Amino acid sequence: MLRIGLTGGIGSGKSTVAKIFSVLDIPVYQADKEAKRLMNTHPDIISGIQSLFSPLAYKNGQLDTSFLSDQAFQHPERLSQLNALVHPYTIEDAKQWMKQQTSPYALKEAALIFESGSQGEFDFIIGVSAPESLRISRAMERDHKKKEEIIDRMRNQMNEDEKLSKCHFILHNDERHLLIPQVLKLHHHFCELAHQSNSPQPIGAPGGGIA
Numbered sequence: 001m002l003r004i005g006l007t008g009g010i011g012s013g014k015s016t017v018a019k020i021f022s023v024l025d026i027p028v029y030q031a032d033k034e035a036k037r038l039m040n041t042h043p044d045i046i047s048g049i050q051s052l053f054s055p056l057a058y059k060n061g062q063l064d065t066s067f068l069s070d071q072a073f074q075h076p077e078r079l080s081q082l083n084a085l086v087h088p089y090t091i092e093d094a095k096q097w098m099k100q101q102t103s104p105y106a107l108k109e110a111a112l113i114f115e116s117g118s119q120g121e122f123d124f125i126i127g128v129s130a131p132e133s134l135r136i137s138r139a140m141e142r143d144h145k146k147k148e149e150i151i152d153r154m155r156n157q158m159n160e161d162e163k164l165s166k167c168h169f170i171l172h173n174d175e176r177h178l179l180i181p182q183v184l185k186l187h188h189h190f191c192e193l194a195h196q197s198n199s200p201q202p203i204g205a206p207g208g209g210i211a
Helices: 014-023 031-041 043-052 065-074 076-099 132-143 147-155 160-165 179-196
Strands: 002-008 028-030 105-109 124-129 169-172
Touching: 002 014, 002 160, 002 179, 014 028, 014 105, 014 124, 014 179, 028 031, 028 076, 031 043, 031 076, 031 105, 043 076, 065 076, 065 147, 076 105, 105 179, 124 160, 132 147, 169 179
Parallel strands: 002 105, 002 124, 028 105, 124 169
Antiparallel strands: none
16 A cells, blocks of 8 residues: 655645545545644643643643644744654554555645654655745635734745655645646556555655646
8 A cells, every 4th residue: 555645835725635535535644633632632742732831731621722822833942842742643643544544545644744754654745835825815714813923834834845846746736727637647646556566666756746
């Protein structure tokens, strides 16, 4: 089975791409969703977050995501510490999840694949691209945040050009290219590769792609 990473900057639309793959019956591990689950259930993560921030990070036994988000993004050093705490558990959880899948390929959707150093876990990595202005407007509408807040969050992520240059395939979600045909093309490509070999090697250099 092929292990595929799916990444992109804030507002790029990687979750939309993940939903299309799900409709095609491809299992998708949503790193952000699973990280929040682990932050609410794993005792080591819970105690770590309370030590880094405050017991106020949890309200009625549940993570106060608004409190944590405001604290983390206002203090970049704490955001780095939070990522260093949570990422290893999420990466291991995703590994175990991948082992249980039986489809031709499976995806892990994660914003910080390269930042977390987990790129070696995948046979291929897909990057989702969109113009910065569009990414900002999408994120503002989705998260109900001001433009300045979204830009601050973008600064905490890898530059999009650098991120996409490391990907094997790029999907353009810019409202000028049709997204579904691009995903279908990759879907057929991965299915063919999965049937050709049980342990294929990535073909071509990152940054090219067929989509």
